Amino acid sequence: MGAIFMDILFLNQKDVKKILDMSSAIEVNEDAFLQHGLGNVQMPVKSYLYMHEYNGDLRTMPAFIENQDICGVKVVNVHPDNQRVGLPTVMAVVLLNSTSTGAPLAMMEASYLTDVRTGAAGGIAAKYLARKNSHVIGMIGAGHQAHTQLLALSHLFDIKHVKVTSADMEENEMLERDLKPVLDCEFTLTMDIEEVCDCDILVTTTPVRKPLVRREWIKAGTHINAIGADAKGKQELDSELLLHSKVIVDDVPQASHSGEVNVAISEGFMKVDDIYCELGHVIAGVCQGRQSDEEITIFDSTGLAIQDVATANYVYTKALHNNIGKKLEIF
Template structure:
């Protein structure tokens, strides 16, 4: 039996953010309508190496396709000349269980996470949002910017990084892609003077203060994707409409995980899941002055939906390498 192998160059040439946003939005909607199977991601922690390994399986009923992603997060990898995040995805037939394709999922992860941020902003941010603030300037900041620019007419982007040279490089690379001015800020407080705020850092101590957030702001909280991580002061959550991607997963590894475990908030402070908003089952933003938060942990359904796009495009274009596995 042949299995299709797709390396990162293949995936990059086959996957675009606009299509990924459509696929992720539909996957979220199915999740909201309980048309998926998706256990919470499981973790192996390697404390001696400051890293972890995660497995993320899911099944999309409407597309009748399943798969699993194996992904690591090792913040010290940059010092070794390796990516912080590396991932592999296996797409499976539901009829036989056999693998249909094995593909690089590092780029796929960047794209599907950016897509989720763009879709969340579409449904939760004020329609007249024009100023984007980014805390962090890595790969995910780039895909978040492009995805949000696909939805909103951005006039200005503000970016802050603990490493100013990284923020300057971000400005040089992304200003033409965003088709607007990018300002490198000297503080997070400056960045928070915006309509849409995106946080994409791996911190474990909150770096965004409640007093900096204006009424009407929408926040994509992207960085907290494991137990113990948090980017926002808990008091921000208490004054906001908090929408998670998945209640069970966010509770143990999302932006809400630390405030929940410390009793600073309760599950009653969480409005709903983004899929329920997209499906029209729950309201998102109620008025112009609401502060809304999307707590993104990264769902396996996003990976399956995006990997299916890549697989179908590869078959159509005759790309990839067929490997005999059995």
């Protein structure tokens, strides 16, 4: 047999940003959730390696969308102390593989991709679970993820007022400065969490391990996107609120281990059976989402590997078509 030559397409963050926009991410991720709801995916629960000495962890997230021949894995870290050394808290790469040979096809920077696909998931969840006449958005947390969450909602709702709170007023001001030209609506910046909870759609994007949102602050009909809890021990909403709301998760095994519900379940406050269903089941019509204007709905987002590989495959396909990226010979 003669020599075999093979290359892999490398895409840096600038390349990914040239290609991936929120509208496309919403479309791609909604279909990924649909395939999940229809049972057309293989996706083990994400695995964690904990670097306790460095207050960080490393996560691997493989997935195969069977009926679309999309296969790959994301490797992502979370190191909150990285700012001290000038690095992002979260860094990620996605590797796409051929389903027929297993050969690596592309490697791309995935921190931006992760931000956008997570924002898209929040928008999709609100599309199916929030009241259609939702106009007031509450944001608890104002970092990178808050930006993409709000941007996704702006594609799907007529937003008239955004209330923002976080531990850093400068971050609140940055969120308003960046998104107000896009939304063209009223912004209220405050340090009062209860005030922000008086809204139609509440988005929480913090890394806290003690709940910030109390049940009595949430009015009937509110939809909540709980985004921040993505590891064991994290919790943004008090357990009473979880127990007395309709909770929809992205993936039951993963959410039970590391989503918003993980603490309430581990402490015996609620059971896995108290989870209503998965978002993919709502999109596929297997389960009904919101059933009245009075019920409180919660989307517990942990971030799924199918989102990463589906979004990465979209970027890869567009990159090939537009001759973006750099081909690297691997053997």
